[in-house]
Amino acid sequence: MNVAACRGLTDVFFPPAAERPQARERREQIARTVCESCPVLVTCKDFARDHHEYGFWGGESEEQRHQAGFHLIAPIGIRARSN
Ligand code: SF4
Numbered sequence: 001m002n003v004a005a006c007r008g009l010t011d012v013f014f015p016p017a018a019e020r021p022q023a024r025e026r027r028e029q030i031a032r033t034v035c036e037s038c039p040v041l042v043t044c045k046d047f048a049r050d051h052h053e054y055g056f057w058g059g060e061s062e063e064q065r066h067q068a069g070f071h072l073i074a075p076i077g078i079r080a081r082s083n
Contacts, residue, residue, distance in 0.1 A: 004037035006031070014055040028061050035059040 006013055012031045015024060035041055035058060045058025049070035054062055066072055 003039050004044070005034050011035060013057070031056040036079055074077055 009031075012027060012034065015027065019027070035044075035056075038044065041058050043058075047053070048057030048060065049065055049068070051070055052070070052073050053065075054072065056062075057065075060068075062072055
């Protein structure tokens with residue numbers, strides 16, 4: 001049984017090409033709200049941190065995982081914002 005609250009919501013959890021910062025903030029806030037009701041949030045967050053995942057997982061954005069010390073291999077969005 002798939003209990004993930006994000007089932008069918010891929011567009012909310014992964015960015016489209018050339019997403020603008022304001023659109024990213026809005027999309028990630030929606031994703032965060034979905035994650036807050038998810039029964040597998042902790043497992044999901046740990047998996048994403050351990051596997052250097054991209055996108056929004058376990059209530060965290062790529063940037064939040066990066067800032068928590070779980071570095072992405074090629075953090076495109078983070079690099080773009082820090083230039
Ligand atoms: S915690 Fe993970 S499985 Fe649950 S809604 Fe968020 S991204 Fe999906």
